[in-house]
Amino acid sequence: MSIAAHLPALQVVVPLLAAPLSVLLRDRRAAFAVVLVAAWTAFAIAIALWLQVSASGTISYHIGSWTPPWGIEYRVDRLTSFVLCLVSGVAAVVLPYSWASIERELPRDQHYLFFTMFSLCLAGLLGITITGDAFNIFVFLEISSLSTYVLIALGRDRRALVAAYQYLIMGTIGATFIVIGIGLLYLQTGTLNLVDMGQRLQSISGHRGVLAALAFLTVGLSLKLALFPLHQWLPNAYAYAPSAVSAFLAATATKVAVYALLRFYFSVFGATAVFRQLPMAELMLVLALAGMFVASTVACFQSDLKRLFAYSSVAQIGYIVLGLSFDSVTGLTATIVHLANHAVTKGGIFLLLGAVAASMGGVTLARTQGMGRVMPLSSFGIVLCGLSLIGVPGTAGFISKWYLILAALEQGQWWLVFMIVLSSLLAVVYVWRFVESAYFKAPRADLADVRDAPATLLAPAMLLVAATLYFGLDTSLTVGAAAEAAAELLGATR
Amino acid sequence: MSPTTLIAVTLAVPIIGAVFIAAFHRQPNLREAVTLLTAVLLFTCVIALLPQVLGGAQPALHLLDVLPGLALTFRVEQLGMLFALVASGLWILNSLYSFGYMRSNGESHQTRFYVCFALALAASIGIAYAGNAFTLFVFYELLTLVTYPLVTHHGTKEAQRGGRIYLGLLLGTSMVFLLPAVIFTWKVAGTTDFQPGGILDGQVTGLALAGLLALYMFGIGKAALMPFHRWLPAAMVAPTPVSALLHAVAVVKAGVFCVVKVIVYVFGIDLLAANAGTAWLVPVAGFTILAASVVALRADNLKRRLAYSTVSQLSYVVLAAALLAPLSLIGAVMHIAAHALGKITLFFAAGAIYTAAHKTNVSQLDGIGRRMPWTMGAFAIGALSMIGLPPAAGFVSKWYMLAGAMEASRWTAVAVIIASTLLNAGYFLPVVYRAFFRAPVAGDHDHPHGEAPLLMVLALTATAAGTVLLFFLPDVPLALARQMLTGG
Numbered sequence: 013m014s015i016a017a018h019l020p021a022l023q024v025v026v027p028l029l030a031a032p033l034s035v036l037l038r039d040r041r042a043a044f045a046v047v048l049v050a051a052w053t054a055f056a057i058a059i060a061l062w063l064q065v066s067a068s069g070t071i072s073y074h075i076g077s078w079t080p081p082w083g084i085e086y087r088v089d090r091l092t093s094f095v096l097c098l099v100s101g102v103a104a105v106v107l108p109y110s111w112a113s114i115e116r117e118l119p120r121d122q123h124y125l126f127f128t129m130f131s132l133c134l135a136g137l138l139g140i141t142i143t144g145d146a147f148n149i150f151v152f153l154e155i156s157s158l159s160t161y162v163l164i165a166l167g168r169d170r171r172a173l174v175a176a177y178q179y180l181i182m183g184t185i186g187a188t189f190i191v192i193g194i195g196l197l198y199l200q201t202g203t204l205n206l207v208d209m210g211q212r213l214q215s216i217s218g219h220r221g222v223l224a225a226l227a228f229l230t231v232g233l234s235l236k237l238a239l240f241p242l243h244q245w246l247p248n249a250y251a252y253a254p255s256a257v258s259a260f261l262a263a264t265a266t267k268v269a270v271y272a273l274l275r276f277y278f279s280v281f282g283a284t285a286v287f288r289q290l291p292m293a294e295l296m297l298v299l300a301l302a303g304m305f306v307a308s309t310v311a312c313f314q315s316d317l318k319r320l321f322a323y324s325s326v327a328q329i330g331y332i333v334l335g336l337s338f339d340s341v342t343g344l345t346a347t348i349v350h351l352a353n354h355a356v357t358k359g360g361i362f363l364l365l366g367a368v369a370a371s372m373g374g375v376t377l378a379r380t381q382g383m384g385r386v387m388p389l390s391s392f393g394i395v396l397c398g399l400s401l402i403g404v405p406g407t408a409g410f411i412s413k414w415y416l417i418l419a420a421l422e423q424g425q426w427w428l429v430f431m432i433v434l435s436s437l438l439a440v441v442y443v444w445r446f447v448e449s450a451y452f453k454a455p456r457a458d459l460a461d462v463r464d465a466p467a468t469l470l471a472p473a474m475l476l477v478a479a480t481l482y483f484g485l486d487t488s489l490t491v492g493a494a495a496e497a498a499a500e501l502l503g504a505t506r
Numbered sequence: 507m508s509p510t511t512l513i514a515v516t517l518a519v520p521i522i523g524a525v526f527i528a529a530f531h532r533q534p535n536l537r538e539a540v541t542l543l544t545a546v547l548l549f550t551c552v553i554a555l556l557p558q559v560l561g562g563a564q565p566a567l568h569l570l571d572v573l574p575g576l577a578l579t580f581r582v583e584q585l586g587m588l589f590a591l592v593a594s595g596l597w598i599l600n601s602l603y604s605f606g607y608m609r610s611n612g613e614s615h616q617t618r619f620y621v622c623f624a625l626a627l628a629a630s631i632g633i634a635y636a637g638n639a640f641t642l643f644v645f646y647e648l649l650t651l652v653t654y655p656l657v658t659h660h661g662t663k664e665a666q667r668g669g670r671i672y673l674g675l676l677l678g679t680s681m682v683f684l685l686p687a688v689i690f691t692w693k694v695a696g697t698t699d700f701q702p703g704g705i706l707d708g709q710v711t712g713l714a715l716a717g718l719l720a721l722y723m724f725g726i727g728k729a730a731l732m733p734f735h736r737w738l739p740a741a742m743v744a745p746t747p748v749s750a751l752l753h754a755v756a757v758v759k760a761g762v763f764c765v766v767k768v769i770v771y772v773f774g775i776d777l778l779a780a781n782a783g784t785a786w787l788v789p790v791a792g793f794t795i796l797a798a799s800v801v802a803l804r805a806d807n808l809k810r811r812l813a814y815s816t817v818s819q820l821s822y823v824v825l826a827a828a829l830l831a832p833l834s835l836i837g838a839v840m841h842i843a844a845h846a847l848g849k850i851t852l853f854f855a856a857g858a859i860y861t862a863a864h865k866t867n868v869s870q871l872d873g874i875g876r877r878m879p880w881t882m883g884a885f886a887i888g889a890l891s892m893i894g895l896p897p898a899a900g901f902v903s904k905w906y907m908l909a910g911a912m913e914a915s916r917w918t919a920v921a922v923i924i925a926s927t928l929l930n931a932g933y934f935l936p937v938v939y940r941a942f943f944r945a946p947v948a949g950d951h952d953h954p955h956g957e958a959p960l961l962m963v964l965a966l967t968a969t970a971a972g973t974v975l976l977f978f979l980p981d982v983p984l985a986l987a988r989q990m991l992t993g994g
Contacts, residue, residue, distance in 0.1 A: 403681070404651065405644040414573070417689050426686075433682045440677060444670070452658070452666050487573055495574075 020073035040123035081205035087144030091497035110256035112468035175248035189232030196225035237269035240303030255366025263359035303330030308438035344498035346415035353408035360476030367465035382455030398443035509565030579637035606961035671740035684725025704774020716783035728761025746857030754849035791825035799929035834910025839987035844899035848891030854966035858958035873946030884970035889934035899976035
């Protein structure tokens with residue numbers, strides 16, 4: 013058998029093995045090299061899987077050759093390969109950045125641990141995405157969550173410990189809800205394979221157990237994806253984690269949770285009577301709107317840039333969830349395309365904020381005032397990404413907004429159209445708080461001689477900024493895949 | 507060079523120019539030379555397409571597909587040609603004027619200023635040549651963003667406040683009204699291409715059509731239809747060359763250009779004429795004309811008075827287009843060119859007065875015409891054009907507008923135009939009268955001065971001459987307007 017046939021397994025195994033290897037090596041350079049190679053290999057595998065899916069459709073890989081539904085199945089369809097590319101791609105960009113970034117933020121003897129945890133986290137996120145087995149999702153969720161807690165706790169600020177603890181509590185509650193939901197589904201259907209589960213659920217009608225499973229999974233996953241009002245853990249976690257971790261989490265962790273939600277909603281529950289009868293769409297719509305407005309408003313009043321953009325993330329997750337609440341191909345396209353667009357945009361912002369923190373010693377608005385003058389490249393990069401958060405044409409965010417509005421128009425919901433555009437006006441407010449502070453104020457006297465961060469920090473960040481602009485102009489990759497994935501998801505239900 | 511390539515080059519010239527301007531930030535003379543060269547090159551590129559457009563051809567360029575079925579495309583038709591001619595032609599004179607103004611007033615960040623200016627022109631050309639509403643929207647937003655640093659150039663609290671209003675209103679209206687309108691158009695018509703006769707016929711009717719028209723008209727905030735006009739006076743905190751070229755020509759003309767373009771090529775004149783519900787635009791534009799004139803009458807700050815005069819004059823174009831009569835539409839198109847020349851002259855004069863005499867208010871201008879005869883002479887010609895008196899270009903456009911309104915028996919519109927003519931005279935003639943016929947008041951602010959630097963006087967004399975010239979030779983704009991109406 014050729015290697016190509018085993019790519020789905022290798023997608024997870026490579027970063028998973030890199031973790032213990034890097035602990036054994038204990039040397040920060042060697043650990044970095046191992047994890048970097050693993051991450052780049054994972055990215056290459058994800059691209060190869062993307063091409064395989066394009067060429068020959070959905071891939072079903074049987075672990076240990078045990079046929080599903082008895083064995084564990086890895087299942088790669090368009091949506092899976094889209095998220096795999098996104099997660100591994102972001103990791104491939106963030107890792108080189110982290111080398112120079114943790115140099116400034118962590119004691120050297122912790123570096124190999126950082127790389128170990130990063131690798132584990134990557135393996136967990138890729139695992140959640142690729143597996144077609146419900147319990148496997150839970151296992152990988154725990155792998156990624158536990159390593160995330162450690163990564164956040166590594167933050168230089170002592171408040172990072174509280175943030176990590178907060179996330180630990182909330183994340184554990186979420187994971188518990190998820191495992192209860194999966195357990196209930198197993199009781200009802202007798203299977204853990206997602207596809208099998210989806211088919212068996214169709215013959216079970218109106219059962220209270222299914223209802224409970226849906227409720228538990230919804231709450232658990234909403235916690236992980238930080239859907240308002242279950243987002244309380246997110247701002248602190250993003251604000252106090254090491255810069256590279258903030259960027260990686262902002263770009264991937266919540267996105268993978270959204271992916272899991274999409275899987276359960278559309279591939280498992282999608283066709284069941286229970287799901288169709290419940291006002292799930294309305295519920296998601298209300299929470300999404302509340303998140304868009306409340307979190308954006310809160311973002312307008314933050315004095316720390318990391319927190320400001322963290323709240324902006326909660327608002328943007330609102331857009332993502334809003335898209336899925338439409339339950340239409342256009343709406344889901346908006347959701348999926350915004351997964352990627354928001355990932356590159358926010359990833360870029362947090363990488364740049366890390367560069368700013370490295371040069372200016374912090375990212376509060378008071379400290380970074382006038383940074384347009386002393387750190388022109390970083391400031392301009394943040395402004396460009398900020399324009400994408402607003403949804404200005406020519407940036408990735410515009411494409412997402414276009415599809416969201418189109419989805420609302422398709423259903424004749426003009427009021428929703430205005431809600432979407434009004435909430436993006438709030439984004440103008442919080443982005444312009446940064447612009448005015450960076451360009452209208454003079455830098456602090458002690459920071460007037462600061463220069464832009466070195467290329468090792470700026471280059472990866474600028475790569476994501478460039479991607480933000482690129483995906484705003486050429487969308488054949490993002491929208492093409494998103495539309496295909498959305499059709500697949502809905503095709504499974506109808 | 508094929509016409510298609512020429513469009514690409516036209517768009518690229520100001521962008522490449524901006525790069526070189528930025529590269530020469532340490533050599534001011536070279537930087538200014540590059541600015542001027544870029545302006546001349548741009549004008550050459552635009553004018554090179556004129557014979558073909560006059561000959562009935564509409565060269566097009568397909569840049570790239572952004573979404574499936576939705577592309578950045580450019581097509582040069584008559585209206586876009588005229589707007590591009592006006593914007594790029596006046597940029598040359600404005601550059602000369604800027605050199606004098608920025609240096610005499612010791613402005614800082616001059617490189618940023620010229621870079622943003624070049625980018626603003628690139629965005630304006632993008633708007634002018636846009637082949638569909640999507641492309642138009644992209645460049646419309648771009649124009650707002652690149653002019654923001656120009657509006658807030660001074661970096662003061664006041665500039666920051668002005669910038670907030672500017673950005674808030676322009677970005678706000680375009681995102682909240684214009685974007686949904688464009689997406690809705692795409693959804694119902696399956697395209698956003700500008701086509702003679704419009705693309706919405708048979709797709710939208712009745713109240714929905716009136717609503718869509720409202721989304722477009724108020725969404726195009728740059729046309730400064732009340733109540734979304736306040737960004738224009740707020741933008742006056744910018745250095746005068748910005749007010750002159752951008753807030754008398756490029757940005758505001760982009761606004762009314764979009765209005766005419768949408769009415770003619772998206773809705774189609776016949777569709778709007780057949781739907782009585784869309785007639786609301788006439789009274790709204792008429793109200794803006796009169797209300798803005800009343801505010802201008804009471805403004806003592808010269809630039810503020812000019813800004814409200816612009817708000818009023820922009821609504822002439824909207825009103826004339828909304829009347830949907832062929833003659834008034836010709837007037838609307840003509841007025842884009844005529845008002846541009848006249849108003850840039852007035853702003854040039856205001857900037858020259860500020861530079862030479864450090865005066866900003868109308869009440870300080872007693873007797874200034876004796877010291878600055880060229881400047882105030884040009885001001886007088888600009889004022890005549892605003893009022894609509896011969897021998898200035900404003901007369902021609904107003905004539906067509908009135909003729910169109912009478913032809914269509916829209917007597918309220920006729921009354922509005924006549925009343926506003928009187929108001930225009932009421933706030934422009936006193937300035938001219940003070941300057942030439944009142945004795946200068948000896949005060950402690952008074953100090954000996956003559957004309958502004960030569961480059962500035964040269965520029966404002968040229969635009970004043972242009973205003974007169976356009977009265978005698980209005981053939982090109984009129985030919986373009988007529989062709990636009992016949993769809994050829």
